[in-house]
Amino acid sequence: MSEVAGRMSVQVAAHWLEKGQGGRGVLLGGVPGVAPARVAILGGGVSGLNAAQMAVGLRADVTVYDISTARLAEIDQIFDGRVKTAYAAHAAIAAACASAHAVIGAVLVPGAAAPKLVTRAMLALMKRGSVLVDIAIDQGGCFETSHPTTHDNPVFIVDGIIHYCVANMPGAVARTSTFALNNATQPFVVRLADMGADAAMRADPHLARGLNVSHGHIRHEAVASALQTAYVAV
Amino acid sequence: MSEVAGRMSVQVAAHWLEKGQGGRGVLLGGVPGVAPARVAILGGGVSGLNAAQMAVGLRADVTVYDISTARLAEIDQIFDGRVKTAYAAHAAIAAACASAHAVIGAVLVPGAAAPKLVTRAMLALMKRGSVLVDIAIDQGGCFETSHPTTHDNPVFIVDGIIHYCVANMPGAVARTSTFALNNATQPFVVRLADMGADAAMRADPHLARGLNVSHGHIRHEAVASALQTAYVAV
Amino acid sequence: MSEVAGRMSVQVAAHWLEKGQGGRGVLLGGVPGVAPARVAILGGGVSGLNAAQMAVGLRADVTVYDISTARLAEIDQIFDGRVKTAYAAHAAIAAACASAHAVIGAVLVPGAAAPKLVTRAMLALMKRGSVLVDIAIDQGGCFETSHPTTHDNPVFIVDGIIHYCVANMPGAVARTSTFALNNATQPFVVRLADMGADAAMRADPHLARGLNVSHGHIRHEAVASALQTAYVAV
Amino acid sequence: MSEVAGRMSVQVAAHWLEKGQGGRGVLLGGVPGVAPARVAILGGGVSGLNAAQMAVGLRADVTVYDISTARLAEIDQIFDGRVKTAYAAHAAIAAACASAHAVIGAVLVPGAAAPKLVTRAMLALMKRGSVLVDIAIDQGGCFETSHPTTHDNPVFIVDGIIHYCVANMPGAVARTSTFALNNATQPFVVRLADMGADAAMRADPHLARGLNVSHGHIRHEAVASALQTAYVAV
């Protein structure tokens, strides 16, 4: 799903940059003789990489920010010098805001709230009609001014900057996302069908950790806690 | 402007393929393990070339159709084998409709009505929720079911197929388009300023042909005729 | 040797697709205006990757199938979107057979018989004159209808489909293969020469596991068993 | 057809370089750590360009020779520095023979016998088991030792060098070639059907030049001469 969200984020940014959508009225790739838009991608993980692929594909001027210099070197190698890479220092991100037409927030720290990389103060540096896309919104968002939105009402504006913070971005391309989920889950389904549930879970702790309910009991501690019900270990 | 429209056409197709917009819910480039969408581009001129650049950039499965085999060879060379090329026979276009998720109509015949390459009957072959983008709408459109639309109300649906037929596509990215127009017109403006209007037009018949009004007379035959006014040659 | 076999498999497929060889008479890359052939590569390991490099190089329409979504993402990244990737479900492989002009079997499971991915029933879906190349033949083959062949008599036909199942494919390019083997074995030879056999094997368990005979005894259990001779540990 | 022949020439060279075919036993692309084969392509026209595309695609070390420095610059640009280019001086071709594993003769001078670029003396410089492919064989061939062969018996050996001189190379991939020919001829057929033969030929001198027989007379001077029959102008 990180791949879907990363790839979606760029077509979303392109759309909201259109004049009729309230955006700045720029084409991501420009045309010959007219400068392309600048796209800043915060985070060089799976989402950021996929966002960069699409932004480069649309011929934008792309910079990927990360705090891992090793990851920046990988990104540089993957794109064969076709994207710029920069260390994600506070000052560099502020400069990115001042320069970019679109900022993609792709900072996903597993199991933790995303850091607030773009502060409200930085919005004042941005061009009116620029677009922020917050892929990290499920983890609280990586822009200070983000809050979750829905596909029905996907954007809001703060200080003249368009914020796209849809919590379930892959839902927009449900068919593609469904196939992607099938690919990820099918091996488990096959094993459940072949071995039966008990044997399958004994054989694969990764699968076992996914158990929520069995024999009338809640088997997942976090679920039980959320439902204020008793948790019964298997 | 052909370049802008060609590049815009793909981001428009990507947008209207989203589920929430009524589209088929597919991501143009798919993701690893999930097939990309198929994009058929009718016409390998400037618009079609630019559309193909963006569609390839978003990692779609792209085929360009043209009736010039020489142009198909150029396209093949430009993309280094990365797009497929096909002769634009009637049967090939019907097959393209049956297979594609998005069809871009980029057939611009200078000074003539665009041919109706996709007939209404072909729509029945298409997947529900597929998208047609008609770049040739200013010349009457190259789909039988096209009629001009506006940025406020850009699409309509015929037989379950989304039609995007905005007559002034470059207006969506007004800033980019303005710079592009400036690049095209600036040399004339400079020459007018340097030489004065009369000398500039004498020196450049291309510029002279653009004269509409001077010394109180209509100087352009088609304009005079449209306004039912007298035409007075310079 | 996996690299050699993977790269060979595509030039073999191209050759047997020629009309004079009994094949379907298609050129892998087509030409501008004529569709390329479709090549399905089963397995995205070293052999499959090398096969895909060559098939893309000849401008075929290539899809790589694997059951590891992580590997599919790597393949997607390595080819920068130039090949399609698909999850190797049974149904997907059947569809691949129905569509492809050449199927490369590159499923090498270390130390195990290759799974029979293409069943005899699937052959009925294939176009007459299509070509199967079974790189996994040394491990029993990954097509149900495979059996080993030789360079003298490399192919046989089942249900109209050409099977190329040469057990020692790298032998066809003996000079290249010899240099490749030298590169792999030279470090061991140098160490044997520098240190003497005993010290070299003590220093490198990987080398020691290769010992077959010493001091008149069989030192390799599997060899001893195959020869029905006594195995004597070092 | 030049495109088909150009692309075929490389897969033919790859095949005949195999040990079992009597070739040198090298894989065009080598493998990592083992040098690729060197391919010399004489002539940078359509055939040569297509041959170079395939040879680069198979990762050979490719040099294109031509006597037009302008064309060499185009080739350099098309391949983005991925092939070498060289002026086709006599000495350079001799050096190419001494170095190359495969030499593709793609020198097609319209309406003239192909020049004999590779002399018999140069064969002595070549490695035993190297392969010459003469695409220009229909125009007499561009190697001194060439003579036409057939798909049934495609090669012969002179001084240890394999000569592939099949006069109708595209026939090997008849299906691809047929579609390519259809693309080229269909516009004429449509016009003949729409306008009738007489009107169609009056409207298109290019078509008219193709007329051989009408109203019982031979209408093509060369045909009449070849058949020793009377030629009657239309």
Place this chain on the structure above:
Amino acid sequence: MSEVAGRMSVQVAAHWLEKGQGGRGVLLGGVPGVAPARVAILGGGVSGLNAAQMAVGLRADVTVYDISTARLAEIDQIFDGRVKTAYAAHAAIAAACASAHAVIGAVLVPGAAAPKLVTRAMLALMKRGSVLVDIAIDQGGCFETSHPTTHDNPVFIVDGIIHYCVANMPGAVARTSTFALNNATQPFVVRLADMGADAAMRADPHLARGLNVSHGHIRHEAVASALQTAYVAV
């Protein structure tokens, strides 16, 4: 020679940007995490194209300026979006100076003095230690502050900006340049040898225009004028 000079210009810029040479101390391509240098190339002809190839090859951030939008579109296509293109308006060039680390002057107007695109006032906008390379110096140079220099003393500094204005840049790579000149002149030499001078010049007016002296007379008007000698027509 335009190709040699264009390619040389970038390695010259890279060299003089080194700290020890008095330059700004930046590496053209930066490294992962550190921004590349910006290179502005004025003129998109043969020299500019070759300069852009090398600057992109070294991973700089490259913009090509030209007043032909058609040429900018070609450049965009050749580099597949990898360089930026901009209309060479006065203001754009001033902005380029303010931003760039190296400016390559590649504006060659055949048979005319090069226009002075970079004025002395623009130098004040540039970063100290930036480098100007004037490929057009043989035609008077395209920077206001240029004057010809030699390989022995190749640079001078104006307002803190390093100027490299060697009049015969290709001389630095004499071996490469000699071969390039041979390729260009060899066809004439062969024709002179084959036909004799008189017949060769009669057959080729292009060659005839190169005649300077024959039968004791000066045959080239400009040469005669420069030497204040009598000019005698052939």
Place this chain on the structure above:
Amino acid sequence: MSEVAGRMSVQVAAHWLEKGQGGRGVLLGGVPGVAPARVAILGGGVSGLNAAQMAVGLRADVTVYDISTARLAEIDQIFDGRVKTAYAAHAAIAAACASAHAVIGAVLVPGAAAPKLVTRAMLALMKRGSVLVDIAIDQGGCFETSHPTTHDNPVFIVDGIIHYCVANMPGAVARTSTFALNNATQPFVVRLADMGADAAMRADPHLARGLNVSHGHIRHEAVASALQTAYVAV
């Protein structure tokens, strides 16, 4: 710094190959019709990879040598067949010397003296005016004839071969190198500021190993030993 040195090494080689610098007078990339220079890169680690990127970018004919076949396969994949790879046997390196115009020594064995890959005897095989660049000079150099030089006096000549052995290559592009160092050290500085030195070092043994002096005592054993002072553990 390995990245900076690797990238620098190629622009240094290009510079010293110029005729005026005493070099062979060849342009690394040649021009269309004139062969590129051959660059041999010894070592496929970070430095070697970055050197290869630049050498390919300048369109040289590049071969990377390494003793790890796995690394050679990675290099082959990264460059998509655009560089050649070869096993770094003694004979292969001698052949490289005989053929190459520039040899980049990029063999960095962590914590050990670099092996002497190019012997003095091999220099006799090289073309006069060829260039050796020894990136490994800080570890003693990987050419037998290397000794450290400085930016003021960067090269010396042995047997007609130019040796560039500057010990601190990144110093030439001090601005780029400083930013690169900042990226690497900033995380430590931030942690020191946030946590105080003691806590920061307790939390990060990697940081703690960098302590040299505290509370008036030498805390680093090697430093104490070098200064012949008492070492006091923390």
